Amino acid sequence: MTMTFGIVLTPRSGAGWAREAAAAEQRGYRTLLLPDTRFTPSPFPALAAAAAVTTTIHLRPNVLAAPLRTPAATVRETAALQLLSDGRFELGVGSGRPDAAAEAQRLGASWGSPGQRRAQVVATIAAVRAEVNPAPPIVIAANGPRMLGTAAEFADRILLAAGPAATDAELADLVRTARDSTDRPLRFTHQLVGIGQRLPIWIATKLGRNADELRDAGAAGVLPAEPSAAAEILERRLEKYGIDEVIVPGELADDFAPILAHFAASSS
Numbered sequence: 001m002t003m004t005f006g007i008v009l010t011p012r013s014g015a016g017w018a019r020e021a022a023a024a025e026q027r028g029y030r031t032l033l034l035p036d037t038r039f040t041p042s043p044f045p046a047l048a049a050a051a052a053v054t055t056t057i058h059l060r061p062n063v064l065a066a067p068l069r070t071p072a073a074t075v076r077e078t079a080a081l082q083l084l085s086d087g088r089f090e091l092g093v094g095s096g097r098p099d100a101a102a103e104a105q106r107l108g109a110s111w112g113s114p115g116q117r118r119a120q121v122v123a124t125i126a127a128v129r130a131e132v133n134p135a136p137p138i139v140i141a142a143n144g145p146r147m148l149g150t151a152a153e154f155a156d157r158i159l160l161a162a163g164p165a166a167t168d169a170e171l172a173d174l175v176r177t178a179r180d181s182t183d184r185p186l187r188f189t190h191q192l193v194g195i196g197q198r199l200p201i202w203i204a205t206k207l208g209r210n211a212d213e214l215r216d217a218g219a220a221g222v223l224p225a226e227p228s229a230a231a232e233i234l235e236r237r238l239e240k241y242g243i244d245e246v247i248v249p250g251e252l253a254d255d256f257a258p259i260l261a262h263f264a265a266s267s268s
Contacts, residue, residue, distance in 0.1 A: 006031035021050035025057040033062035051085035063092035071127035094141035152181035191247035196225030227262035
């Protein structure tokens with residue numbers, strides 16, 4: 001397996017979004033990701049705009065909340081993205097964040113029970129695979145045992161939806177739960193929450209966390225700033241857990257650049 005990297009960005013303007021998407025591709029990121037919340041631009045038109053100014057980077061919502069759209073609506077938008085990106089779209093999908101019920105109500109969508117939301121994820125995936133040609137890779141965000149079991153059955157890749165303070169041991173538990181649910185080989189993604197002393201603003205302000213606190217708690221999402229030390233950690237997780245994709249918050253792109261360059265140099 002080869003380690004790949006994605007970056008999460010949010011548009012602030014049309015011209016700025018085009019520049020950021022092109023820059024992410026030039027920096028060597030494999031995937032450009034955009035959240036699906038009521039407080040960020042809708043991922044489908046934003047990723048379509050990114051497709052128009054790039055040629056190789058893959059495009060993925062991180063992740064689409066299945067209860068907010070019917071399967072048919074997701075099929076239509078996915079087909080459009082596959083067309084406009086020349087097959088570079090990846091469908092990141094999940095059952096919705098725990099606090100997203102209010103967003104569903106605002107959008108006039110039914111939120112449903114956890115079981116109903118898992119069923120919505122499965123129905124969406126089935127519809128996309130049946131009706132979109134070529135069908136995109138499916139990435140399911142999962143944390144609890146039942147969602148991990150669903151992801152193990154239906155996903156091409158599993159995003160380990162661990163909290164900011166999740167430890168390496170907790171990542172191992174998530175991987176083990178998913179692997180125990182299937183005989184298929186599984187591939188995993190993990191999102192970083194800090195590099196050295198730097199955290200994204202939302203973690204520092206909305207969650208009230210700081211880098212020293214998270215590091216002292218053994219948070220797996222906080223990497224050392226020293227490139228070789230960070231690379232050693234990521235390579236160990238690749239070997240032990242199959243975590244072969246790491247997602248970088250856009251605010252940490254400059255801090256992650258030396259680590260990305262380290263991997264680029266080692267693979268050349």
